[in-house]
Amino acid sequence: MPGLDAHIPPGPLEEKWTTARFETKLVAPQNRRKFEIIVVGTGLAGGSAAATLGEMGYNVKVFCFQDSPRRAHSIAAQGGINAAKNYKNDGDSVHRLFYDTIKGGDYRSREANVHRLAEISLQIIDQCVAQGVPFAREYGGLLDNRSFGGAQVSRTFYARGQTGQQLLLGAYQALERQIDAGTVKMYPRHEMLDLVVENGRAVGIITRDLVDGTIARHSAHAVVLATGGYGNVFYLSTNAKGSNVTAAWRAHKKGAYFANPCYTQIHPTCIPVSGDYQSKLTLMSESLRNDGRIWVPKDKNDRRNPNDIPEGERDYYLERMYPSFANLVPRDVASRAAKRMVDEGYGVGPLKNGVYLDFKTAIERLGRNVIEQRYGNLFDMYANISGEDPYRQPMRIYPAVHYTMGGLWVDYNLMSNLPGLFVLGEANFSDHGANRLGASALMQGLADGYFILPTTIAGELANFLNQPVPSTDSPAFVEAENGVREQINRLLTINGKRSVDSFHRELGQLMWDYCGMARNRQGLETALQDIEALRQEFWRDVRVLGGEATLNQSLEKAGRVADFFELALLTCQDALHREESCGGHFREEHQTPEGEAQRDDEHFAYVAAWEYCGPGKPANLHKEDLVFENVHLAQRSYK
């Protein structure tokens, strides 16, 4: 079978994006208003795409499940956004950002996409400054930078610990401007429940109005999904409670390939679980690793207050194991090291389920004021949640599910294998390989939304100039709507005994135990059986109260959890088939003698894009071979 074609432009790496922009067909300004585009999701990717398409003159419909587009979960990103500006004169360049990202992703991403991302990083900062994003400044008025995991240069732009919020507000404000101008129509409190595909082409979506339950059909010349990641399949994650895979999963069931679902990122610095009522995990920005030092007591049974443990009895294990990157090793490496410490019994805190992140030396060196300026809001958040004061005693942290590198497969133009369906941001799979570096998600979301999609979508739309918007009366729309109604009725009439959350928690625990930070064949096989059994129990015994034609949060959750079950099975299938370790995918059978991830480039240097084959059936594998012409594949070393 021939591999998937990613439509990467020919020519040298540095010229591919320029070539693509010239070769891509255009839609002239006076013709843009003839096109309808649907955008689902209003985070950095969706919000910036919708605003930009509106500015260009397209007719855009935008959907989000929150009450306002400003609330999408991009808002919670704390640390910063990378750009290869080299304002610090420390040897940064587009090529270095490209190289760091490819290496950080453990050589499982596309060279062409990553290079384009590094090029566009420059424009993103300029764009955001122009919008009034209040980035941190030096006293002379210039932009400030800080360093981040996986890099040896300072290239991260930030707005205290609220960078995502400020970037999202920039995109949201641009979007609201277009809503006022009438180019964009906004549908808040709406959830996409199916993709409509006609003759192999995406032609629209089915939505539910979350306030009154109305099911509606929307057609367009193109559908853009920017619906985020699927980390909530683990129940406990740093994602927002509403973050879900439903839009992407329904598109997958309609024929869009789902790529590399097993690449899930576990973030090393989160607040540990405190009890079984826990509803989510809270991230403490990776930027804290700039000034904080991670350690555990050398004695497993040391129950002293951390401040009473002398230096000589502490194990600063990252500094010991990785002297050159030390506390700034990439996320997957830092997470696994913490897991090893806790598994071996060195964990700290009442449940012995964390490691210390200590700011004592930084406070002594820089003063409390500086630390407060840099991380004040994070320290407050930590104090609120844990009841402990991190200025006086070290934070306790532990890894938690944070980001998903996998997602719907897209080509270089961000179009899925279904023509007319584009996928942006975390919802696609394209740029981070098997592990994402810190401060790169914001960069990718905005690159996709502000700059890439508005260019590439024209190439597809140009083929449909002067063709009307597809009819919503077609059999494809009728069938899709009926499917949505059937599922809602089914969920409301099971009248079982268990709540949706109880199923979701149990699913999450299975995923965390068998498909979390470390995986092995036996565990994954067990997970596939247990998840399928639980999925069947869900459809027999779930209890969803309330009606259909009203605001019904249990019904919303039930539909999302139903999709998480199916995604969980695919994730385990993908993890089982990938007989290597790379980035966020760590198979215990494949590790170096030092316990680092052991890739198998000969057999697995490809993207695994899965095709849906019907309920209960294993998915069908399509491969896109990854060709490396500009970087030399090597075992990652951060020593």
Add this chain to the structure above:
Amino acid sequence: MSLNLLLKVWRQAGPADEGRFETYTPRDVNEDMSFLEMLDVVNEDLIAQGKEPIAFDHDCREGICGSCGVVINGIPHGPKKMTTTCQLHMRNFKDGDTIVVEPWRATAFPVIKDLIVDRSPLDRIIQAGGYITAPTGAARDGNEILVPKPTADLAFEAAACIGCGACVAACPNGAGQLFTAAKIAHLNLLPQGQPERWSRTVAMVDTMEEYFGSCTNYTECEAACPKGISIDFIAKMNRDYLKAKFKDRRQTTKVDTSEAGA
């Protein structure tokens, strides 16, 4: 430590329903739980009893998205200063406490269901001018615009608003001044925001007046704000509004930008 609580929660099936308080006595409330996790526990109990769970808005649960917010014992977001409802932890309550939970109460924010209200007028204010017109692609190098650090810091303080609406809920007049002033200050302080400064101020203030009550300086808004936004920004907004009114009237008329770039 576990807490025994008496919970009185506002239940309202829909906008047309009159609504009433219902009383719950949640079991196993732990002081490390967040307020919303406590409501989760109540909801699991209700579902087990075959009763509809309490509807409330929430999403990030880390105090930044602005989705959550209920009035707890008369105070928006509850007793702890500068804390959203999702970040309020049960250690702020005592064993035996009675806790009254209500939705935001404001004419501009009609109740949709239980503790969920419609806050869309806040988006309308932003639509009226809460942005800097900067079409994608037209920007110059970020470091060509110098912003003195104190200015950038002050703009950031204003921009930290999460749009939760607690300021409106806290105000006896249901005024939207603090929200509006925060956005105007964020943009009007920055050099990038100067070209549209006067038209923005007038358009946003006038739109605010369509939906919200008047400000009579109760300053309850500042006390309730989970991000500590200062009422100084309201003074600044009033000053800019007055100045704008003295400027050429033609400059304060909103320019139609719908054809921009098209």
